[in-house]
Amino acid sequence: MSKLQTSVVTALLAFGAVSLVFAYTQTPIVSSSDSALQSAAQTVPLVVSSSAESAPVSNESPMAPQTSQAQPAQAYAQEASAAEAAPASVSRGLIYLDPGHQRKGNAQQEPVSPDSKETKAKVTGGTRGVATGKPEYVLNLEVSLLLKEALIARGFEVQMTREDHDVDISNAERAEMANAVNAQLAVRIHADGNDSPKAKGYSVLYPDAGVRATRSIQPASRMAAESILEALKAGTDAASRGMVARSDLSGFNWSKVPVVLIELGFMTNPAEDKQLSVPEYQQQLADAIADGIDTYMKNKEN
Numbered sequence: 001m002s003k004l005q006t007s008v009v010t011a012l013l014a015f016g017a018v019s020l021v022f023a024y025t026q027t028p029i030v031s032s033s034d035s036a037l038q039s040a041a042q043t044v045p046l047v048v049s050s051s052a053e054s055a056p057v058s059n060e061s062p063m064a065p066q067t068s069q070a071q072p073a074q075a076y077a078q079e080a081s082a083a084e085a086a087p088a089s090v091s092r093g094l095i096y097l098d099p100g101h102q103r104k105g106n107a108q109q110e111p112v113s114p115d116s117k118e119t120k121a122k123v124t125g126g127t128r129g130v131a132t133g134k135p136e137y138v139l140n141l142e143v144s145l146l147l148k149e150a151l152i153a154r155g156f157e158v159q160m161t162r163e164d165h166d167v168d169i170s171n172a173e174r175a176e177m178a179n180a181v182n183a184q185l186a187v188r189i190h191a192d193g194n195d196s197p198k199a200k201g202y203s204v205l206y207p208d209a210g211v212r213a214t215r216s217i218q219p220a221s222r223m224a225a226e227s228i229l230e231a232l233k234a235g236t237d238a239a240s241r242g243m244v245a246r247s248d249l250s251g252f253n254w255s256k257v258p259v260v261l262i263e264l265g266f267m268t269n270p271a272e273d274k275q276l277s278v279p280e281y282q283q284q285l286a287d288a289i290a291d292g293i294d295t296y297m298k299n300k301e302n
């Protein structure tokens with residue numbers, strides 16, 4: 001064979017090997033995510049369209065396989081990021097973000113927990129900035145999108161309940177979305193309101209130990225809340241209001257994966273309301289929360 005023929009054959013062989021690696025590594029990822037969705041679909045009539053995007057495939061830039069078959073997930077992640085495919089499909093773990101509320105609340109009722117007859121509004125309108133006039137649902141999404149990027153930069157996969165204000169997703173449904181893909185952690189982003197304009201500071205909420213429905217996820221949720229609170233203390237100068245156990249939140253009680261809720265600060269405090277919309281401060285909050293999640297995920301593995 002000529003030199004040219006030889007290199008063409010070599011290239012074809014290399015491409016074939018890479019294709020095999022793709023075929024090998026994709027199969028378990030796609031099928032596990034599909035089956036998780038199917039089982040969820042049996043319990044909730046809910047369309048989780050975003051997860052269909054969890055395995056973007058691009059094999060346009062074949063690379064020599066670098067990783068042994070013992071770590072197919074990592075091999076795929078490396079190739080996916082090298083190809084600059086949209087969100088990494090396999091990563092350090094899947095974090096589900098829920099930017100609280102939406103443009104229009106939904107006052108229809110839903111059970112506050114799977115084993116309760118008590119009901120609450122499906123989703124409320126949230127609070128509003130006294131100085132900025134900004135609705136809470138807008139602030140929640142702004143910070144959530146920064147948090148999404150911060151988590152992706154740390155090697156996590158991120159899915160979100162919404163990236164739009166014009167949705168109608170109840171708090172129970174938001175929990176079920178994270179359940180459906182068996183997220184490692186669900187993180188709900190909210191901002192606080194109070195009758196007193198003096199109330200200020202962030203807090204991290206987690207499921208109360210006395211709630212039967214969330215007993216299995218309570219210790220891990222508490223651990224995540226602790227890590228996030230510590231990271232907020234380290235990463236911001238804002239006042240900490242500490243951790244708060246809650247038994248009354250549908251978004252907690254329907255969750256089957258560890259879940260926390262971060263109250264970023266008080267939109268009813270004029271100074272804090274303005275601060276919460278400063279881009280640098282939003283980035284500080286997002287980075288701190290991402291650090292806290294990072295610490296939690298590391299501790300969980302050990």
Ligand SMILES: [Zn+2]
Nearest residue numbers: 100126190191
């Ligand atoms: Zn809220």
